[in-house]
């Protein structure tokens with residue numbers, strides 16, 4: 001088991017204000033940004049689906065949500081997590097570190113954007129982005145789903 | 149819900165920017181790009197024409213920006229400000245690079261004396 005598999009949490013959420021979005025999120029929180037995902041849940045912006053409902057409701061899409069700093073050592077784990085995700089799947093990058101390397105843009109061991117590893121659907125800027133920015137970013141997935 | 153003074157994004161007031169390049173040089177992630185040229189302005193009664201900077205392009209790459217606020221703090225002309233605007237997610241990495249139009253649209257209206 002890689003460190004990623006043991007730390008990542010797969011949960012099903014409804015996105016506040018977007019009733020058509022039922023998403024299954026594999027939340028890969030690697031640094032400070034991950035706290036904002038928790039903040040979005042606490043604020044009621046991401047509503048956890050009850051497990052008994054989750055069993056019947058098919059999620060509309062599987063989301064790999066990567067928040068935080070991806071080091072080159074973790075990169076193979078990100079690729080494996082993506083490959084293990086069922087279709088329909090999309091990847092969302094949350095925060096400057098995941099988007100481009102962010103504050104570590106000059107560090108030799110930090111991946112300069114996870115789009116170097118896997119195809120991205122949505123990039124959410126911020127260091128860290130606000131929980132509301134996460135919801136606004138996830139709302140972009142409605143369009144992604146319609147197109148695909 | 150989001151306070152008006154929230155640090156959602158950084159906005160630009162292009163008319164206040166003198167293209168002095170201080171923000172560009174001091175940004176720790178070098179995510180600000182600025183293009184400008186100089187023009188001679190002749191004023192009646194002036195002994196000689198004045199040289200002014202004309203701002204041609206101003207871009208912030210919010211993929212790289214670490215929201216440290218150094219540019220906002222150091223701008224001597226208050227041409228940069230925090231804005232509560234936060235809905236800036238993009239479907240491409242290049243979509244996180246915002247130019248003059250987008251940056252000035254985000255200008256906060258909490259202080260009517262400092263801009264539109």
Ligand code: SF4
Nearest residue numbers: 032033096097127128
């Ligand atoms: S983008 Fe900023 S807040 Fe997010 S993980 Fe990187 S350093 Fe931390």
Ligand code: SF4
Nearest residue numbers: 175213214216217219
């Ligand atoms: S907030 Fe910091 S990182 Fe972002 S543009 Fe300003 S100086 Fe650069």
Ligand code: SF4
Nearest residue numbers: 165166168169171223
């Ligand atoms: S510091 Fe202010 S005036 Fe100088 S280039 Fe930057 S935004 Fe323009």
